[in-house]
Amino acid sequence: MCLGIPGQIAAIADKDAKLAVVDVGGVKRTINIAFIVNKDHSVESCVGEWTLVHVGFAMVRIDEAEAAATLALLREMGEYESELDNVRQAVA
Amino acid sequence: MKYVDEFRNPEQAKALSQEIRALASRIGRTRERPLQIMEVCGGHTHSIFRYGITQFLPEEIEFVHGPGCPVCVLPMGRVDDCVALAELPNVIFTTFGDAMRVPGSKKSLLKAKAGGADVRMVYSPLDALQIARQNPYREVVFFGLGFETTMPSTAMTVLQAKAEGIPNFSLFCNHITIIPTLRAILDAPDLNLDGFLGPGHVSMVIGTRPYEFIASDFSKPIVISGFEPLDVLQSVWMVLKQIAEGRAEVENQYGRIVPRDGNPLAQKAVHEVFEVREFFEWRGLGSIDYSGVRLRDAYAAYDAERKFKLPNLRVADPKSCQCGDVLKGLIKPAQCRVFGTQCSPETPLGALMVSTEGACAAYYRYGRIDTSGLAKRPQSNVTEIAA
Numbered sequence: 001m002c003l004g005i006p007g008q009i010a011a012i013a014d015k016d017a018k019l020a021v022v023d024v025g026g027v028k029r030t031i032n033i034a035f036i037v038n039k040d041h042s043v044e045s046c047v048g049e050w051t052l053v054h055v056g057f058a059m060v061r062i063d064e065a066e067a068a069a070t071l072a073l074l075r076e077m078g079e080y081e082s083e084l085d086n087v088r089q090a091v092a
Numbered sequence: 093m094k095y096v097d098e099f100r101n102p103e104q105a106k107a108l109s110q111e112i113r114a115l116a117s118r119i120g121r122t123r124e125r126p127l128q129i130m131e132v133c134g135g136h137t138h139s140i141f142r143y144g145i146t147q148f149l150p151e152e153i154e155f156v157h158g159p160g161c162p163v164c165v166l167p168m169g170r171v172d173d174c175v176a177l178a179e180l181p182n183v184i185f186t187t188f189g190d191a192m193r194v195p196g197s198k199k200s201l202l203k204a205k206a207g208g209a210d211v212r213m214v215y216s217p218l219d220a221l222q223i224a225r226q227n228p229y230r231e232v233v234f235f236g237l238g239f240e241t242t243m244p245s246t247a248m249t250v251l252q253a254k255a256e257g258i259p260n261f262s263l264f265c266n267h268i269t270i271i272p273t274l275r276a277i278l279d280a281p282d283l284n285l286d287g288f289l290g291p292g293h294v295s296m297v298i299g300t301r302p303y304e305f306i307a308s309d310f311s312k313p314i315v316i317s318g319f320e321p322l323d324v325l326q327s328v329w330m331v332l333k334q335i336a337e338g339r340a341e342v343e344n345q346y347g348r349i350v351p352r353d354g355n356p357l358a359q360k361a362v363h364e365v366f367e368v369r370e371f372f373e374w375r376g377l378g379s380i381d382y383s384g385v386r387l388r389d390a391y392a393a394y395d396a397e398r399k400f401k402l403p404n405l406r407v408a409d410p411k412s413c414q415c416g417d418v419l420k421g422l423i424k425p426a427q428c429r430v431f432g433t434q435c436s437p438e439t440p441l442g443a444l445m446v447s448t449e450g451a452c453a454a455y456y457r458y459g460r461i462d463t464s465g466l467a468k469r470p471q472s473n474v475t476e477i478a479a
């Protein structure tokens with residue numbers, strides 16, 4: 001919950017609602033990107049970027065190296081699978 | 093050094109370790125009166141245990157595991173309130189998975205679910221909102237929990253619920269804030285801390301400025317730290333360097349994630365939706381002034397505490413558990429009288445045993461190879477203290 005997980009923004013799902021599809025370890029899910037967009041950084045410009053995702057919200061933009069390091073850290077801490085399971089948890 | 097090979101840069105870790113030792117001997121503490129550094133955040137606690145970071149530190153440096161695991165500081169009375177909400181006939185109670193096994197005075201949410209209550213694990217508050225959309229004739233309550241890291245997400249979800257006019261969604265707000273908590277820790281007379289590792293992801297939201305009082309009012313150094321083992325080591329080194337040079341400042345080791353001003357958009361959402369509570373109850377620490385938030389009046393319709401009648405009782409922690417002493421750094425987890433016996437990750441008595449970010453759970457999992465503090469204050473329970 002507190003460590004978050006890095007994901008890469010794959011597509012914009014809903015521009016007005018600031019929802020994007022993010023790829024987290026191969027799992028795709030819709031997240032909210034309202035906290036990382038502003039007048040200098042549009043919704044569209046997020047596509048392809050890496051972000052740290054906490055409970056379904058993109059909280060900060062990160063570079064690819066940071067994303068890779070954080071993923072490795074989560075794996076080593078044994079948090080990766082459980083976080084991914086959480087992300088996977090689809091709402092039926 | 094069992095784990096050193098797993099460091100992405102073992103050479104750097106060794107070099108830092110040497111510099112830390114040099115600084116520590118310059119400061120000149122002893123193992124009897126060690127330098128105490130509190131890692132505020134449960135993520136750091138986990139990292140420290142996972143990588144056995146104390147083996148890189150000399151004996152005269154000791155970690156005090158702070159209160160920064162939101163699940164761990166949830167008082168029993170609040171868990172009872174959760175269970176009461178979940179057991180209401182028309183309610184779907186939604187929660188992060190971490191909170192499922194936290195014991196209440198009678199049962200956990202997991203037990204309530206087994207007993208027939210409609211408790212559902214969600215990844216995001218947005219999922220809870222989605223459940224509310226799909227079940228317009230049911231009341232969907234989301235159990236909001238966490239420090240400033242998760243607070244903006246909950247705030248944004250409430251804003252969304254209001255914008256869409258979803259009447260059957262409400263928030264049981266248990267969000268807590270780190271700054272009053274740190275102040276309470278610093279004000280405590282029985283505490284003897286020399287410095288802090290500041291939380292990484294809370295700071296990503298609030299920035300580094302709110303910590304300035306720690307340096308200015310209490311003359312203690314604080315270094316905002318990342319979670320990599322090297323981050324933690326480097327942050328310890330930075331704290332020590334401040335002490336050795338007679339400085340007390342807020343420094344940021346995690347600049348790649350934490351901007352000085354935090355995330356203004358996230359702060360705005362939080363400010364719009366939440367206001368400070370006069371006090372909030374913490375497990376093991378008692379009541380701390382201004383340490384929690386609640387929904388503002390404008391969002392009363394989304395406040396589960398106003399929408400439903402809650403028992404809202406204060407429940408004392410079980411006598412045998414010493415979570416408060418662990419949280420204050422007065423004892424190490426393994427020194428709790430029920431550690432590993434009545435209290436284990438399978439049957440947690442205290443919340444520190446529930447989450448992987450809780451000091452007791454971390455100690456249980458990795459503690460047998462970690463000698464942090466134990467050699468200095470030997471106690472029963474732990475048999476495998478590495479020589």
Ligand code: SF4
Nearest residue numbers: 413415428435442452
């Ligand atoms: S061992 Fe259990 S009861 Fe004792 S401090 Fe840890 S969590 Fe609390």
